[in-house]
Amino acid sequence: MSQVVDIAGEISVVTAGGIADGRGPAAALAPGAQGVAIGTRLLASVEMGIAEEWKNRIVAAEARDTIKPAHSDRFMPPFSRPDACGFPRSLRTPFLEDVEAQPERVQPAEAGPRIVEAVLTGRGHEILPFTGQSAALVHDILPAAEIVRRIVDDVETILRRTADACTRSAPR
Numbered sequence: 001m002s003q004v005v006d007i008a009g010e011i012s013v014v015t016a017g018g019i020a021d022g023r024g025p026a027a028a029l030a031p032g033a034q035g036v037a038i039g040t041r042l043l044a045s046v047e048m049g050i051a052e053e054w055k056n057r058i059v060a061a062e063a064r065d066t067i068k069p070a071h072s073d074r075f076m077p078p079f080s081r082p083d084a085c086g087f088p089r090s091l092r093t094p095f096l097e098d099v100e101a102q103p104e105r106v107q108p109a110e111a112g113p114r115i116v117e118a119v120l121t122g123r124g125h126e127i128l129p130f131t132g133q134s135a136a137l138v139h140d141i142l143p144a145a146e147i148v149r150r151i152v153d154d155v156e157t158i159l160r161r162t163a164d165a166c167t168r169s170a171p172r
């Protein structure tokens with residue numbers, strides 16, 4: 001993170017991944033990031049228009065309940081950019097376990113449209129419920145404003161506590 005901030009110079013750095021409570025932004029702000037992007041924590045918000053079952057699975061999940069799906073090229077287009085090698089995490093589903101066990105049985109021409117149809121009919125989470133490891137830090141479904149308020153309160157507490165500790169340990 002420190003090196004990214006140095007390289008970015010005048011450009012704002014927004015950090016993402018694994019941020020679900022105040023500790024994440026506090027750790028990002030310390031070396032100079034200006035902001036954070038929050039994914040999984042806000043999926044489990046009252047306002048998020050995903051299936052309640054998906055939200056409940058996020059609340060129940062441990063980090064290891066999320067996986068990097070194997071053989072994702074058999075059911076998804078290259079992710080985000082044509083040369084991207086990453087693929088978002090997901091909670092386990094019977095579909096993903098079938099792909100892992102028998103990839104050759106999944107035909108890309110059939111699987112892609114099937115996933116699109118599932119997403120359009122509100123059943124996407126039955127196949128591919130994107131969810132980060134930060135699910136382990138999500139324990140409830142709250143209004144988005146309350147999530148943000150709690151995170152900001154936590155960040156302020158952590159930074160104040162850190163400043164106090166530095167003041168106490170500074171040589172007099």
Ligand SMILES: Cc1cc2nc3c(=O)[nH]c(=O)nc-3n(C[C@H](O)[C@H](O)[C@H](O)COP(=O)(O)O)c2cc1C
Pocket residue numbers: 016017018019020037038039040041043079080086088089130131132133134
């Ligand atoms: C619903 C959802 C959709 C996502 N879509 C993409 C995507 O299109 N491209 C990508 O690179 N990452 C995608 N991701 C991964 C996010 O970039 C990742 O979750 C982000 O770094 C935030 O991490 P967090 O979920 O721990 O907050 C997605 C994640 C979720 C939860």
